[in-house]
Amino acid sequence: LFAGVRQAQWLTKTKLVEGLPPAVQGIVDNPAHGFQELEERVKHAVSHARLWDTTEVAPRREQFCPVLFENLMHICRLMAGKYPSLSKRMLARNCRIAATWERESILLQVRGLSGILMNSMTQIPPVASKEEILATKEHVLETFYPIAPTIDLQEVNVYKELNDTGQCFADGYPYSHPHTLFFLESANVRTDRFRPEQLRAKMLMFAFGNALAKAKALHGNDPKVLEQPVVVQSIGTDGQLFQFMVFQLNTTDLVSNDGVKNLVWIDADQNLYEKAQCVPEIKKRVVTKPAGISGFQPDTFKKFLALYLHGTV
Numbered sequence: 001l002f003a004g005v006r007q008a009q010w011l012t013k014t015k016l017v018e019g020l021p022p023a024v025q026g027i028v029d030n031p032a033h034g035f036q037e038l039e040e041r042v043k044h045a046v047s048h049a050r051l052w053d054t055t056e057v058a059p060r061r062e063q064f065c066p067v068l069f070e071n072l073m074h075i076c077r078l079m080a081g082k083y084p085s086l087s088k089r090m091l092a093r094n095c096r097i098a099a100t101w102e103r104e105s106i107l108l109q110v111r112g113l114s115g116i117l118m119n120s121m122t123q124i125p126p127v128a129s130k131e132e133i134l135a136t137k138e139h140v141l142e143t144f145y146p147i148a149p150t151i152d153l154q155e156v157n158v159y160k161e162l163n164d165t166g167q168c169f170a171d172g173y174p175y176s177h178p179h180t181l182f183f184l185e186s187a188n189v190r191t192d193r194f195r196p197e198q199l200r201a202k203m204l205m206f207a208f209g210n211a212l213a214k215a216k217a218l219h220g221n222d223p224k225v226l227e228q229p230v231v232v233q234s235i236g237t238d239g240q241l242f243q244f245m246v247f248q249l250n251t252t253d254l255v256s257n258d259g260v261k262n263l264v265w266i267d268a269d270q271n272l273y274e275k276a277q278c279v280p281e282i283k284k285r286v287v288t289k290p291a292g293i294s295g296f297q298p299d300t301f302k303k304f305l306a307l308y309l310h311g312t313v
Contacts, residue, residue: 003151004197005266006142008204010149011103013254014247014262015139020303021127021246021265027306027313028299034082035302038075042301045071046293049239050276058278065186065239069116072301076308085312088121090175098162099209099216101254106150109158110209115234116182117210119175124231124311126248128263133229133250136261163216178210180307183236193238196269203234203245204264211249223253225260233307242270244303246310270300 009016020028027033049068053059059067073091080086097114100107126133143149183203185193194202211230219226229250236243244267251260274295281289 003144003147004201005204007144007149007151008201008208009264010141010143011108012204012208012262013103013141013251013257014204014208014264015136015141017263017265018267019265020244020267020306023125023127024246024265024303024306024310027309028302033079033305033309033313035298035305038078038301038305039298041075042072042298043293043296045075046273046276046296050293051278051291060188061239062186062188065184065237068239069182069184069237072304075301076305079305079309083309083312085122086309088175089179090119092117092119097206097209097213099212100158100161100163101212101252103149103254104256107158107161108150108153109162110205111162114181114206114210116184117178118180118182118308119173120177120179120311121175122311123177123228124179124233126229127231127246127265128229128248128250133225133260133263136250136263137259139261141257141261163213163221178214178232179311180233180235181206181210183234185236185238194236196241196243199236200243200245200266200268203236203243204247204266207232207234207245207247207264208249208262211247212252215249215252219252223251223255225251225253231311233310235304235307237272240272240276242272242300242304243268244270244307246307267303270303271295271297272300273297 049064053067093116095117098111100109187193211232215230229248231248234245246265248263250262273293277289277291280287280291
């Protein structure tokens with residue numbers, strides 16, 4: 001997307017709120033969840049991904065980024081002993097999504113592989129109150145005049161307007177609610193990876209697409225303000241820098257700029273650690289920088305785990 005999140009906001013009729021919503025921040029700030037007890041495990045997980053899980057001098061990003069993700073998810077799953085309802089989750093890979101909507105006079109579609117999708121047996125409760133939702137009527141969406149808001153989007157012939165939550169949600173599938181999308185930017189070459197702003201735009205579009213497809217499956221195709229908003233979360237990372245997002249679909253009436261808007265909360269550019277020194281740096285036979293992880297930021301994992309726990313605690 002040419003203008004990143006700003007353009008994605010217009011396309012999805014969404015108001016941006018900086019930071020995490022109170023429902024998630026409350027989990028981060030609550031010492032009862034025992035985040036400190038997990039801190040050493042997280043440090044070990046980072047060291048395993050960046051320093052130990054290789055026979056090479058240093059692992060490549062395409063290797064350490066997925067390994068770190070799996071390590072962090074394993075730590076999150078350990079919380080199921082404390083919160084048994086966490087066992088009612090399922091991780092789906094290579095899930096396809098298709099969602100179609102009209103914006104002003106433009107027919108739009110988000111379609112394709114939507115990252116790694118964690119599904120749940122229950123829906124995440126709304127994170128914004130009815131008063132906050134109604135207050136979005138006053139929000140004015142940014143325009144890009146004289147630039148078209150659809151600049152850089154691929155134009156195609158659409159023969160069927162699809163709203164499909166994909167094979168992940170076949171009839172009878174017990175884990176039928178999208179919970180959190182995970183996007184791993186693991187390309188070794190920097191130019192092959194999404195820049196953080198691009199990644200956040202992608203996260204927003206696919207969170208919106210999953211929420212819209214689910215809303216239409218639950219409530220039909222007629223445009224309306226939803227009595228029960230649909231919440232879908234998203235986490236993106238390149239194996240070091242993390243992006244956190246909570247999206248709430250309040251309305252499927254997307255044609256006009258007027259009325260209720262959707263909401264997205266974004267906590268951007270959070271480092272889990274500053275540097276991974278795979279081999280010690282030696283100058284004049286003196287170790288100036290020992291091998292290891294430096295600048296570890298425990299709050300970043302707290303946010304990762306808080307999104308995982310959201311809807312359960």
